[in-house]
Amino acid sequence: MTDIDRDTLLDIYTRTMKVNRTDEKFRALLMEGKVAVMYYTVRGQELASAASMAALEKEDYVVCTYRGQGEQTAKGIPAKSWWGECLGKVTGTCKGKGGTMHITDPDVGIMVTTGVVGSGLPIANGLAMASQNNGDGRVTMVSFGDGAANIGGFHEAMNMAQLYKLPVVFFCQNNRYGEHTAFADHTASENIASRAEGYGMPSLHVDGNDVHAVYNAAKTAVDHARAGKGPMLVEAMCYRMMGHFFGADFSYMPPEHIEEMKAEDPIPKLRKVMLDHQFSEDELDKIVAGIDAEIDEAVEHALAADLPDVKELKIDVFEEEMA
Amino acid sequence: MGEITVTQALNLAIDEAMAEDDGVFCLGEDVSAKQGGGVFKITDGLTEKYGENRIRATPISETAIIGAAIGAALAGQRPIAEIMLMNFVGVCMDQIVNHAAKLRFMSGGQTNVPMVIRTTTGVGVGFGGQHSDMLEAWFAHVAGIHVVTPSNAADARGLMRSAIDCNDPVLFIENILCYGLTGEDPGKGYRVPLGKAAITREGSDVSIITYGRTVHDALEIAGDMEKEGISVEVVDLRTIAPYDEETVLASVRKTGRAIMLHEAVKPYGTGAEMAATIHEKLWGELKKPVLRLGGTFSPVPFVDKLEQAWIPTKDQIAAAVKQQMDKD
Numbered sequence: 001m002t003d004i005d006r007d008t009l010l011d012i013y014t015r016t017m018k019v020n021r022t023d024e025k026f027r028a029l030l031m032e033g034k035v036a037v038m039y040y041t042v043r044g045q046e047l048a049s050a051a052s053m054a055a056l057e058k059e060d061y062v063v064c065t066y067r068g069q070g071e072q073t074a075k076g077i078p079a080k081s082w083w084g085e086c087l088g089k090v091t092g093t094c095k096g097k098g099g100t101m102h103i104t105d106p107d108v109g110i111m112v113t114t115g116v117v118g119s120g121l122p123i124a125n126g127l128a129m130a131s132q133n134n135g136d137g138r139v140t141m142v143s144f145g146d147g148a149a150n151i152g153g154f155h156e157a158m159n160m161a162q163l164y165k166l167p168v169v170f171f172c173q174n175n176r177y178g179e180h181t182a183f184a185d186h187t188a189s190e191n192i193a194s195r196a197e198g199y200g201m202p203s204l205h206v207d208g209n210d211v212h213a214v215y216n217a218a219k220t221a222v223d224h225a226r227a228g229k230g231p232m233l234v235e236a237m238c239y240r241m242m243g244h245f246f247g248a249d250f251s252y253m254p255p256e257h258i259e260e261m262k263a264e265d266p267i268p269k270l271r272k273v274m275l276d277h278q279f280s281e282d283e284l285d286k287i288v289a290g291i292d293a294e295i296d297e298a299v300e301h302a303l304a305a306d307l308p309d310v311k312e313l314k315i316d317v318f319e320e321e322m323a
Numbered sequence: 324m325g326e327i328t329v330t331q332a333l334n335l336a337i338d339e340a341m342a343e344d345d346g347v348f349c350l351g352e353d354v355s356a357k358q359g360g361g362v363f364k365i366t367d368g369l370t371e372k373y374g375e376n377r378i379r380a381t382p383i384s385e386t387a388i389i390g391a392a393i394g395a396a397l398a399g400q401r402p403i404a405e406i407m408l409m410n411f412v413g414v415c416m417d418q419i420v421n422h423a424a425k426l427r428f429m430s431g432g433q434t435n436v437p438m439v440i441r442t443t444t445g446v447g448v449g450f451g452g453q454h455s456d457m458l459e460a461w462f463a464h465v466a467g468i469h470v471v472t473p474s475n476a477a478d479a480r481g482l483m484r485s486a487i488d489c490n491d492p493v494l495f496i497e498n499i500l501c502y503g504l505t506g507e508d509p510g511k512g513y514r515v516p517l518g519k520a521a522i523t524r525e526g527s528d529v530s531i532i533t534y535g536r537t538v539h540d541a542l543e544i545a546g547d548m549e550k551e552g553i554s555v556e557v558v559d560l561r562t563i564a565p566y567d568e569e570t571v572l573a574s575v576r577k578t579g580r581a582i583m584l585h586e587a588v589k590p591y592g593t594g595a596e597m598a599a600t601i602h603e604k605l606w607g608e609l610k611k612p613v614l615r616l617g618g619t620f621s622p623v624p625f626v627d628k629l630e631q632a633w634i635p636t637k638d639q640i641a642a643a644v645k646q647q648m649d650k651d
Contacts, residue, residue: 061398063394092431093430093431093433094429094430094431094433095431095432096431097428097429097430097431098429098430098431102429102430104426104429104430104431104433104434105433106430106433106434111394111397111398111434112394112397112422112426112434114421114422115421116417116421116422119390119417119418119421119422121390122386122387122389122390122391122393122394122418123390123391123393123394123397123418123422124390124394125387125390125391125394126390126391126392126393126394126395126396126397126398126402127394127395127397127398128394129379129391129394129395130394130395130397130398130399130400131398132376133345133346133348133376133377133395133400134345134346134400140394152386153386153387153390153417153418156382156384156386156387156390157386157387157390159382159384159387160381160382160384160387160391163382164379315432316427316428316430316431316432317427317428317466317467318427318467318469318491318565319427319435319489319490319491
């Protein structure tokens with residue numbers, strides 16, 4: 001397996017820890033009752049998001065899901081506007097009108113966050129189609145879970161993307177659950193990646209907790225798409241370490257399996273890789289401390305910010321403000 | 324300028340928009356030259372001019388078609404997506420309703436979806452229950468999407484240009500039975516603004532407010548009624564949602580009597596919404612309650628005899644006008 005250069009490794013580590021610390025902070029705030037909003041934890045999937053985003057250029061497009069904090073943070077949405085949106089404030093990316101399930105920030109390429117499972121794939125094709133039409137060289141990556149692979153739009157989008165050789169990467173984070181239903185109880189095939197063959201599309205099936213595996217797979221797919229060779233499907237095997245959303249019952253997740261999967265936790269695994277690559281404990285701790293300080297400041301900023309004015313109900317429905 | 328059909332009007336409008344803006348492109352089932360330029364020939368001859376990337380023939384995948392149009396629109400292009408028949412919107416409702424219509428709002432105005440969804444339908448063709456419905460009320464009920472339907476060639480040309488110009492999604496409903504209608508060609512660059520109704524025939528006794536194919540029924544009945552001394556005004560909405568409330572209210576304020584007429588089924592139809600608004604805003608000025616005429620509340624039937632009985636007949640329209648005038 002190709003080793004990742006130190007700069008890229010450090011970049012992935014920083015992005016991963018931003019995702020991880022944001023998730024920890026969000027759950028802490030919810031636990032303390034300081035905020036009360038829907039939040040879909042990404043605990044256990046931080047690396048898959050961060051390493052896949054690191055394989056993209058800044059101007060590349062991303063479509064993600066309601067469990068999209070990883071993509072949003074790792075693609076570079078500033079913490080202040082991300083937290084502002086999650087708390088429904090005017091300082092949010094969408095002025096508080098989108099919320100946790102609809103974060104959008106075209107400045108960093110986060111074009112759509114959908115709250116409907118599987119709906120992002122057909123839209124990602126369109127972003128890629130625009131790039132194919134106008135030759136802007138962008139690649140579009142759409143992230144989704146294993147649950148999304150069973151809705152019709154997945155299949156329609158896969159076929160269309162390969163038919164037109166669109167510059168799109170289908171990045172599936174198989175977190176072993178579609179909402180509350182375990183993978184084996186909702187999917188007849190052994191995995192998602194093998195479905196690509198049915199569309200004549202190349203695919204990769206990788207360990208989503210292994211930084212080299214995820215990054216190299218994502219990079220391969222992005223390079224393939226950018227070279228005009230068409231789409232690829234990447235399936236990163238992850239594990240959603242908690243329930244579907246914060247506060248949801250997850251008694252359907254066998255405790256012994258959760259315990260077993262802790263050995264696969266991408267955060268300590270990545271830390272070990274970093275140490276193996278001669279990054280020091282101190283250096284890594286400083287990075288995390290810096291991230292925490294940035295998040296704390298962003299949260300304070302969001303908590304203090306104003307709520308949107310009611311007049312916003314008539315704005316952005318159409319281009320022209322409603323009467 | 325000469326006469327053109329509705330089909331030619333649509334083709335000309337798309338052609339000139341594509342010539343002016345590289346970002347305009349068409350996608351849909353059977354739309355390219357290889358398949359004959361669309362089942363109703365709206366994109367005929369355009370592949371030869373603009374190539375297969377801009378007249379993209381798609382698989383039979385409505386969700387993927389609309390999704391692709393949304394994505395391309397988000398990236399700044401102006402896709403014209405064809406859903407071959409209006410009933411097939413049932414396949415891609417999520418993309419239209421949850422995404423196309425809402426992304427501008429949910430993104431706080433950071434993104435917008437300048438796309439046109441062309442589709443066609445119509446009762447009276449013998450297509451039966453899954454190829455004939457007018458489903459405009461489904462979309463009129465959703466904030467964030469314009470719903471448009473032309474009744475004639477000039478409006479077809481002008482509304483299509485405005486729909487392509489529009490920075491929000493537009494559902495453009497065509498009627499199979501209107502494609503062959505001829506009318507004066509309004510010429511290149513002609514536009515009919517969205518949200519503006521037309522007074523197609525002026526009258527003083529009763530306003531018939533309608534759109535699409537039934538405009539022609541209303542005009543015919545208006546002619547018949549004139550012989551009986553009743554002056555009927557015909558309002559062609561052209562844009563169904565958001566509709567031109569000002570023109571509708573002005574017409575009914577003048578006549579004091581209104582009939583809502585549409586091909587879609589009567590219950591929960593657009594006529595109900597507009598009738599309610601007329602009652603709310605013009606209560607003291609009305610000479611009669613607003614009447615509604617719409618399709619029968621059953622699936623559209625196949626056989627001609629049933630199909631003709633299903634739609635509001637000209638006799639029913641005439642009877643409604645007379646009822647408003649207290650004449651037998």
